[in-house]
């Protein structure tokens with residue numbers, strides 16, 4: 001589904017002295033079946049932006065189009081199920097949503113709310129627990145006996161189990177070990193290859209460089225830049241104004257260019273970097 | 285979730301904000317007491333003027349106070365209607381079964397209504413201009429004499445301020461959990477009573493779990509920073525009684541005298 005924001009403004013506690021702007025006149029298109037990364041500093045409005053997509057919050061003004069659904073300030077709180085079934089959302093700390101007495105039931109909770117039959121939901125739980133890298137033996141455990149990282153995997157499985165077309169991930173790998181985070185990121189990439197739209201909020205620029213095809217930079221409640229990661233990481237203005245930091249490979253390349261290397265465009269992934277270095281050392 | 289004005293602090297600055305919280309706390313309760321002395325149009329009018337004047341000098345929009353009435357609306361309506369239709373009278377304007385409408389009833393209903401407004405406005409004024417932590421500090425200070433009878437004043441005050449600190453935290457946590465469950469297809473406030481009650485289980489359990497873990501973390505954090513029993517601790521926030529607080533108390537005495545005068549008038 002194509003997601004289109006049109007002049008969306010959201011203010012928290014509108015019409016009160018405590019009013020704070022979450023989003024300021026944002027227009028943006030997030031393309032179907034792409035892997036889009038959303039980056040920006042803490043408090044810039046990333047979470048506020050994505051919460052609009054499944055109508056957890058509504059715009060103060062403007063409209064959001066999700067497929068053929070339109071969300072406006074007047075959108076009713078009822079009949080949002082079909083929208084939320086199609087737009088799955090993994091929250092910043094998903095482990096705080098677990099509540100059932102077994103992992104299996106917790107994973108089945110979402111699908112069954114969206115009308116899946118019990119046996120299908122069970123089947124789906126079995127598939128998902130393996131997909132997120134835990135064995136079937138975890139299904140009978142209590143979610144509260146798991147470690148933080150395992151809880152997070154269960155929570156992710158619980159969202160994927162409803163088989164959403166669009167998956168929104170709000171810093172899904174914060175606090176996971178390096179191997180775990182790669183596993184989870186690879187999982188999302190695979191889901192995208194199977195035809196889903198992935199929207200990832202992250203502070204990790206390496207993940208952006210390695211996985212995303214499109215990138216959105218949010219700063220002070222506004223969209224500062226949209227485009228391919230390679231182009232955006234080479235945008236001098238964003239970097240000098242301290243709105244964006246670089247992936248490690250690009251930082252490394254920057255340091256190299258103070259020596260005898262030169263990079264017309266900063267490489268953003270390790271493989272791009274090594275290819276460039278190889279070429280400059282052995283080439284010409 | 286954030287609509288509850290009663291009990292919420294609003295950052296700002298005015299003479300009312302600067303008053304000593306102990307004084308404000310006592311004055312608020314004192315005022316609620318003397319509201320019950322009012323017995324005629326003039327005395328209620330006088331108190332209403334006083335409250336509106338206080339609201340005015342607090343520099344807070346009157347809208348906040350009116351919003352403060354909202355959570356109590358049903359209680360107010362119920363009480364007022366009760367007075368309106370059930371006040372016995374020898375001279376009813378209208379009569380139907382057990383319902384009677386009379387000028388007496390109307391007057392009493394109006395008084396009750398104003399009484400609600402006075403009490404809610406003045407307590408809203410206290411909570412809007414005083415941080416919860418100031419309120420718990422003043423409770424501690426006011427209860428201090430009870431130490432003589434071995435009442436654990438500092439511990440109670442600490443419990444109170446921790447509890448107050450947890451309120452916004454738990455509200456945030458609840459919103460977060462509700463959002464997460466909504467995204468998994470829960471519809472709050474839909475279906476029959478049983479359905480609605482059931483839809484709260486997915487909120488309450490994570491909420492319990494996280495409040496226990498927050499409390500546990502807090503206890504460890506306090507201990508690791510060397511917290512011991514409250515005895516002999518100095519205070520980070522020192523309350524200071526200034527001349528304006530004496531003036532405020534003086535105003536209350538004046539109000540009482542005027543009220544007693546109008547009342548018997």
Ligand SMILES: Nc1ncnc2c1ncn2[C@@H]1O[C@H](COP(=O)(O)OP(=O)(O)OP(=O)(O)O)[C@@H](O)[C@H]1O
Nearest residue numbers: 012020021022040041042043044045046047048049
């Ligand atoms: N419930 C709320 N009430 C009031 N203001 C809020 C609320 N949630 C967020 N804000 C404000 O809106 C702005 C954007 O917040 P948001 O949560 O979207 O940031 P973010 O980019 O997701 O940050 P992070 O990287 O820390 O998750 C912040 O300035 C924040 O203070």
Ligand SMILES: [Mg+2]
Nearest residue numbers: 046047092170
């Ligand atoms: Mg966020």
